[in-house]
Amino acid sequence: MLEQIGSEGASQLMQNPPLEHTASYYAASANVSAQRDVLTDDVITDVCIIGAGYTGLSSALHLLEAGFNVTVLEAARVGWGASGRNGGQIVNSYSRDIDVIEKTVGAEKAKLFGEMAFEGGKIIRDRIDKYNIQCDLKNGGVFAALNIKQMRELEHQKALWERHGNDQLEMLDTTEIRSVVDTQNYVGGLLDKSGGHIHPLNLALGEAAAVESLGGKIYEHSAAIRIERGEPVKVFTDKGSVTASFLIVAGNAYLGGLMPELRAKSMPCGTQVVATEPLTDLQAQSLLPQDYCVEDCNYLLDYFRLSGDKRLIYGGGVVYGARDPADIDAIIRPKMLNTFPQLSQVKIDYRWTGNFLMTLSRLPQVGRVGSNIYYSQGCSGHGVTYTHLAGRLMSEMMRGQAERFDAFASLPHLPFPGGHMLSVPFSALGAWYYTVRDKFGI
Numbered sequence: 001m002l003e004q005i006g007s008e009g010a011s012q013l014m015q016n017p018p019l020e021h022t023a024s025y026y027a028a029s030a031n032v033s034a035q036r037d038v039l040t041d042d043v044i045t046d047v048c049i050i051g052a053g054y055t056g057l058s059s060a061l062h063l064l065e066a067g068f069n070v071t072v073l074e075a076a077r078v079g080w081g082a083s084g085r086n087g088g089q090i091v092n093s094y095s096r097d098i099d100v101i102e103k104t105v106g107a108e109k110a111k112l113f114g115e116m117a118f119e120g121g122k123i124i125r126d127r128i129d130k131y132n133i134q135c136d137l138k139n140g141g142v143f144a145a146l147n148i149k150q151m152r153e154l155e156h157q158k159a160l161w162e163r164h165g166n167d168q169l170e171m172l173d174t175t176e177i178r179s180v181v182d183t184q185n186y187v188g189g190l191l192d193k194s195g196g197h198i199h200p201l202n203l204a205l206g207e208a209a210a211v212e213s214l215g216g217k218i219y220e221h222s223a224a225i226r227i228e229r230g231e232p233v234k235v236f237t238d239k240g241s242v243t244a245s246f247l248i249v250a251g252n253a254y255l256g257g258l259m260p261e262l263r264a265k266s267m268p269c270g271t272q273v274v275a276t277e278p279l280t281d282l283q284a285q286s287l288l289p290q291d292y293c294v295e296d297c298n299y300l301l302d303y304f305r306l307s308g309d310k311r312l313i314y315g316g317g318v319v320y321g322a323r324d325p326a327d328i329d330a331i332i333r334p335k336m337l338n339t340f341p342q343l344s345q346v347k348i349d350y351r352w353t354g355n356f357l358m359t360l361s362r363l364p365q366v367g368r369v370g371s372n373i374y375y376s377q378g379c380s381g382h383g384v385t386y387t388h389l390a391g392r393l394m395s396e397m398m399r400g401q402a403e404r405f406d407a408f409a410s411l412p413h414l415p416f417p418g419g420h421m422l423s424v425p426f427s428a429l430g431a432w433y434y435t436v437r438d439k440f441g442i
C-alpha cells in the first residue's frame with residue numbers, strides 16, 4: 001500500500017488509510033497482534049500522540065510510566081511506517097556524529113549530546129527486558145570500510161565515541177573483518193558490541209502492547225486530519241476527536257501537510273529492502289559467522305543482517321522525495337551480489353520500500369509549536385535508537401525537565417535551499433557529489 005503513497009504521505013494517508021502493513025518479510029513474520037479500535041468518540045486525555053511508530057510509542061511508554069494519561073492516534077496500523085519496515089539495525093549516535101554537533105553548539109554543550117548518543121540502544125534493550133518483547137535481539141554491529149579513507153574516518157569515530165563513554169568498540173583489520181563478514185569488498189571496519197539488530201515490527205508491536213498494559217489507548221485507522229491549536233489542543237479524526245493538555249506529533253515521513261511548518265524543513269526519502277529465502281545453516285554461518293549486522297560507510301550506504309530465521313535482509317539506495325521504485329529487485333539485487341556473489345542462486349522472497357525523513361543538516365528536528373505541541377522528526381535514516389531517546393526527552397519536557405529536550409531543540413532547523421519544491425533536486429545533487437567521492441575514495 002505504501003507504494004502508492006510516496007511523498008504526499010499523510011494527505012493520501014488521511015484520505016485513504018491502508019488497512020494492513022506493507023507486504024514485507026516483517027509483516028509476514030509479525031507476532032500476533034489484534035486490530036485495535038477506530039476512534040469514534042470525543043475523548044479527553046493528558047497527552048495525545050499522532051503516530052504509532054517508535055517516536056510515538058516511546059513517548060507513550062515514558063509518559064505512562066511517569067503517570068500521564070495517553071491516547072495514540074495511528075492512521076494505519078502500529079508500526080506501519082518506517083518503524084515496522086526498517087533494516088532493524090541498532091546504530092548508536094545520530095545521522096551526523098557528535099563532532100559535527102560540537103562545531104555547531106560548542107564543546108561544552110556537545111558533551112550532553114555525547115552522553116545521550118548511546119542511550120537509545122539502552123532504552124530499547126530495557127524495553128525488551130522489562131516487557132518481555134520477542135523481537136530476535138542480537139548484539140553487535142559493524143561499520144564496514146570500503147577504502148582507506150573510510151578506515152581513517154572509523155578510527156576517528158572510535159576515538160570520538162570512546163571520549164563520550166562507549167567502551168564497546170574494536171577496530172577490525174582486513175583479515176578480522178573477513179572473519180565476521182564473508183566478502184572481499186571491505187578493507188576493515190569498526191565493531192560496536194553495543195550495536196545490534198532486531199525484528200523492527202515486532203519491537204513496535206511489543207512496545208504497543210506495553211503501552212496498553214500500562215493503560216494507554218491506541219486507536220488504529222484513525223488518522224489525525226485537523227489540529228485545533230490552543231489550550232487544550234484538539235485533534236480531529238474523521239469520526240472522533242481527542243482533547244488534550246499536550247500533543248506530540250510523531251508522524252515523521254508520513255505526516256504530509258498536517259503541520260505545514262514541519263513539512264517545510266524536511267524531505268521524505270524512500271529506501272528499499274529485500275529478504276532472501278532462508279539460507280542454509282552453512283550459508284548463514286559462513287556469510288555472517290557472529291550474526292552481527294553490517295552497514296558500509298558510503299554516503300548512500302548498503303546495510304544487511306540475518307533475520308531470526310536466517311534470511312539475508314539487505315537494504316540500500318535512496319529515492320529523494322520518496323517516489324516508489326517500480327522494480328526493487330533491480331535496485332537491491334545487484335548491490336547484494338556485489339557484496340555476496342556467492343548468493344547468485346538465492347531467491348528473494350520479499351521486497352519493500354519505506355520512507356524516512358531527511359533534514360538538511362541530517363540532524364533530528366525537535367521542538368515546540370505554541371505552548372503545548374511537541375515534535376521530533378527527521379532522523380535522516382538512522383532513527384531506531386534516536387527515536388527511543390526522543391520519547392524520553394519529550395516525556396522529560398512534560399515533567400518540567402527541559403535541559404536535554406532544549407539541547408536538541410537548540411540545533412538549527414535549516415530550510416532546504418529553494419524551499420520544498422527544490423528540496424529533491426538539491427538533495428539528489430548533493431548525494432551525487434558524495435557518491436562520486438565514495439566511489440573514488442576521496
Ligand SMILES: Cc1cc2nc3c(=O)[nH]c(=O)nc-3n(C[C@H](O)[C@H](O)[C@H](O)COP(=O)(O)OP(=O)(O)OC[C@H]3O[C@@H](n4cnc5c(N)ncnc54)[C@H](O)[C@@H]3O)c2cc1C
Pocket residue numbers: 010013014050051052053054055056073074075076077078079080081082083084085086087088089090091222223224225250251252253254255256258271272273303315353354355356377379380381382383384385387
Ligand atoms: C526502509 C528503511 C530502513 C531503515 N533502516 C534503519 C536501520 O536499520 N537503522 C536505523 O537506525 N534506522 C533505520 N531507518 C530509519 C528508522 O526506521 C526511522 O528513523 C524510525 O523508524 C522513525 O520512527 P518514527 O516513529 O519517527 O516514524 P514512523 O515509524 O514512520 O511512524 C510514523 C507513524 O505516524 C503515522 N502517521 C502519520 N501521519 C499521521 C496522521 N495524520 N494521523 C495518525 N497517524 C499518522 C504513520 O502511519 C506511521 O505509522 C530506516 C528507515 C527505512 C524507511
